[in-house]
Amino acid sequence: MTAPTKPPHTSPTEALPGSPRGEIRGEHLHSPVIAWFDEHARDLPWRRPEAGAWGVMVSEFMLQQTPVNRVLPVYEQWLARWPRPADLAKEAPGEAVRAWGRLGYPRRALRLHGAAVAITERHGGDVPTDHAQLLALPGIGEYTAAAVASFAYGQRHAVLDTNVRRVFARAVIGVQYPPNATTAAERRLARALLPDDERIAARWAAASMELGALVCTAKNEGCNRCPIAAQCAWRLAGKPEHEGPPRRGQTYAGTDRQVRGKLLAVLREAHAPVPQALLDRVWHEPVQRARALDGLVADGLVEPLPGGLYRLPLS
């Protein structure tokens, strides 16, 4: 459940900026943000009651690094085809990869399939409610475990995604962007800001995330629409620009990732084993091409067959 070997911190509120006497527990943020959420929350299918925990979990996998608009149609197909974890667990993993389409990072499809198998075997086919059990599933990390427990089951967890981190960085810390990697100080802050009441905490988690997604965006932030603009430390400081080294951008053109994407696209479209010669056409450079294909096989995304044939994995 809780992290085992954490040295006792001094005062949990000691390191909170703008919290001279530790009275910052978020009361001045909760009400306006939740009220804003009640008014402006998007009507997303995984937020409807009928989505259930499985719907929430599928959406969270798909939303890991992929925008909502591209997730929506795939999510609908996925839930219609595999309405319960056991339905997906029965399929070959390659079918999950195929149905993933062009969402990107297809290892997520493999992990979601693996999670469905584990849920079927270990949890009687029901998405576990326990945070630690969620965390133990493939493809579920700190964020997703908290998100499923909070959104699907209404539990009280600090849900710290990139949107929330940005909202906290601005509203509380007073800087434009959060650190590259999530820090202990951010986790501490998120826990300190979590409302005591379980139901309100779950609402707060969704609301603060939505605020970061719709208003407190990375670029072109909409302070004029922000319910906590009056209390925002960053805005009050005159919205200073991010200092320090620019965060490393993700190059793509010419990388193995691009080659892997092209190879997998061929295999997704094929419904019979594909000869090597067909895969060779996607990339001119043989060394990189071979490395990319080997990587896909090593990741379990591609299954090699005798005779130089390849397909999406049957097992």
Added chain:
DNA sequence: CATGCGTGGTG
């Protein structure tokens, strides 16, 4: 803890 991992939209 820095890297690798897809894809398409956008200013």
Added chain:
DNA sequence: TCACCAAGCAT
């Protein structure tokens, strides 16, 4: 145009 970005995870 092209760099940057979008609800992370595993290693």
